[in-house]
Amino acid sequence: MKIRVLGIGMGPQHVTPEVADALRSSDYVIAAEKAGSDGLLAVRREIAATHGIEMIAVPDPERDRDNPADYGKVVTDWHTARVAAYETVLRDRGGTAAFLVWGDPALYDSTIRIVEQLAARLSAEFDVFPGISAPHMLAARHRIVLHPVGDPVHITTARRLREDIAAGQRNLCVMLTGNLDLTGLDDWSIWWGANLGTASERLVAGQVGDVWPELRRARAQAKAEAGWVMDVYLLRAPAARSER
CATH class of the missing domain: 3.30.950.10 (Tetrapyrrole methylase, C-terminal domain)
Incomplete structure (x- = not known):
């Protein structure tokens, strides 16, 4: 099993040749689906379709966004719930999965942290490709x-x-x-x-x-x-x- 973390900048026009190659070498894309209309999910779906890759939308666990007193704990709990949701899909599907990250995965995004936990649980390899921040x-x-x-x-x-x-x-x-x-x-x-x-x-x-x-x-x-x-x-x- 392999997981790829791919920076996509602000949309299809920012997908670098390196990221496009990595995406095409994947079996499917996993993306969080937020409640209600999700324009960001639609862009991820467009990118996956452009490169001929299936996308699996996973309902995103709820989190407190109203300036909670213990922000760190709220985020940690949210990440834990996301790991559990993604793990179910990965165990079922196997193969090579890709996460499409807005901007660059290294800057104010937690996908790498989540994938680290998934890789440890699943004995999977993972790699990271940068995007435009x-x-x-x-x-x-x-x-x-x-x-x-x-x-x-x-x-x-x-x-x-x-x-x-x-x-x-x-x-x-x-x-x-x-x-x-x-x-x-x-x-x-x-x-x-x-x-x-x-x-x-x-x-x-x-x-x-x-x-x-x-x-x-x-x-x-x-x-x-x-x-x-x-x-x-x-x-x-x-x-x-x-x-x-």
């Missing part, structure tokens, strides 16, 4: 460098944004945004993008205080068009040096 897409769309000359970029999540700013971070790439809250950051610069690389893509850039109304409208439009929204943004303090 959301931060890379954001930088390309805005034609910017993610960090000032000689300075770092801090990649984080919206959940940790205030904590990271309080700790002194001045140049942050923010993912897993959920509810977008930039209160008190009016003089910071932002380069924002939603649903990058898709037909519902939206881009906004400028000082937060100046572009906030436009950004909120663009986010709502992206969600209305696609039925979902995945956004990422670079946030830079006014005193930071800017080099593009």
Whole structure:
């Protein structure tokens, strides 16, 4: 038995030749199916069909997404439930299974962690193929460098944004945004993008205080068009040096 973790960027147009070859060498794709309309599942289904691979949709276990007190435990429990659901399919089907991961599997995605557990349970091999990440897409769309000359970029999540700013971070790439809250950051610069690389893509850039109304409208439009929204943004303090 073998499991492949394949980064697919933001959709079919970002499937690299390497990933396409790995997909075609698989027997089937496993994908989580969320309750209700699932636009992301539809894209995975399109990719699998394009390469002539069967896709098996597995109902995704529920998790608490309303800012739980013990976020780590909630995520761990969710992963455990996912492992159990996928294991049932893998034991039944065997062969080579592929997981199609949005963006790159190494950045704010837990598929590798889940597959590690599956591989141990099933005595299976697994490999990983990279994809185009959301931060890379954001930088390309805005034609910017993610960090000032000689300075770092801090990649984080919206959940940790205030904590990271309080700790002194001045140049942050923010993912897993959920509810977008930039209160008190009016003089910071932002380069924002939603649903990058898709037909519902939206881009906004400028000082937060100046572009906030436009950004909120663009986010709502992206969600209305696609039925979902995945956004990422670079946030830079006014005193930071800017080099593009």
